[in-house]
Amino acid sequence: MADATADNPGGTGDLVPAPRKRAVKPRHAASLIVWRQGSGEPEILMGMRHAKHKFMPSVLVFPGGRVDRGDHRVRVLSELKPETLALLAHRAPPSLARALGVAAVRELFEETGLLLGDRQGERLLADLAPLDYLCRAVTPTRRSMRFDARFLIAPADFVRGEISGSGELEGLAWYPLAQARAAKLADITAMILNEFAEWLTVPPDQRTSRPKIVYRGNDNRMSDE
Template sequence: MSDISRPDGGADNPGGNPDLKRAAARAPGTKAVRPRNAASLIVWRQARGAEPEILMGNRHAKHKFMPSVLVFPGGRVDRTDHGVKTITELRPETEALLRHRAPPSLARAIGVAAIRELAEETGLLLGERKGERVLADLAALDYLCRAVTPASRAMRFNARFLLAPAETVRGEIAGSGELENLAWYPLSKALDAKLADITRKMLAEFSSWLETPAGERHRRPKIVFRGNDNRMSDE
């Protein structure tokens, strides 16, 4: 189940605008909360000569945290994401990037979580369904970067942003109610929408990744966003 459906109103993306940051600030004098591992999945498509389109949806207007903000599918990594059966494993280059700041079991679970959340929030499958479970196609995933919510926040995430091309997913968009207005948003339209700061920056990272030759993408500098969504080296 995605964070955004939980009573605490958790977010599937760290960051946000200043008003949202103040609303979610931790109480003065309290110890910083340890970030929870999370995964967001940028599913994209691009016709020849057209601008890229990204699968996104709005958080429900009644959420107390980031209402109506346009986000990617995603959520926290659950215990059940560890050690489950999948139809493929992470490609070596993607696994190496995820394992840079995570042990092997967590690196794999992050990929599983991203694909599970995609199915739960959009109805689209990146893999196969077996009963109530989704068997993830981990080989379809690419790694973009990660973001860590500031220590001043009462709710924190260490979120990895992954990518998958639209041709690797199947099914029809059928939202569960966790995200509204699910659709393929042209990049320019997404950038004009109500976004958390970190989502806007991830769209910029995605644009740069897309402009990089496919064979060189896994060699891009490792990036992490920290503090007030400051872009830093993650080497």
């Protein structure tokens, strides 16, 4: 049976060193941090990789996955805010920037059953306007599965439906930030949670002016300017 969460950039990916002399080209991907204010601290929607996975079982991750070809040309309910589009397009053409937002919303629905947008029959119309940009992470070159992943944020107020899941992630729930940080995490997920916690401390009208950040190599935090 194929690894259902192998394409999740918020997880560990493939930990086997690449047997190639040339580095594998990273796939474009997006993860979505959906959050709400809990009684004492922010809560984040996360789920766990299956316990039967050979590598890093039961690791807590964000919903997310790689960009599909169809994400480039679908209709949406609303477009990205200009600020979010500009941040996504900093290292990608506008068409890919938009597709990254679509992929994040699509993966949220596929993995959790929650809808950020609307449905017309079987068609998902993504609501891209609520999305904010957090940062980017590129899988180390030694891995045989690599992602150029963008991490996006959405308030839970814009999300509809009940958590149902598709079997791709287990234990889907709203995790208080401290509980999520204390859970079994991939290093990059822990760093993204730290990045998100810092983002929360910034006044909303200043968040798009934060320094652009990318994680590279052994999860080194670097400027993405």
